[in-house]
Amino acid sequence: MEQRTARLTLLIDPHKKALFEQLCAEEDVTPSQKVRQFIRDYIEQKTGEDWQKPAE
Numbered sequence: 001m002e003q004r005t006a007r008l009t010l011l012i013d014p015h016k017k018a019l020f021e022q023l024c025a026e027e028d029v030t031p032s033q034k035v036r037q038f039i040r041d042y043i044e045q046k047t048g049e050d051w052q053k054p055a056e
Contacts, residue, residue, distance in 0.1 A: 008035075 012020075024031050043051050 020034075021031055024034050027034070029037075
């Protein structure tokens, strides 16, 4: 499981935030869970699936 030790703060349009929260609720996930998923997917897209493996 990931350790959650860093905070990411961002500004977003209130309408987009409300719609994002609604869509997340429909998927039964929190906005934080969805953002973490977006970040993981982006990292894998840019660096490959092995990004979590420790360097040898």
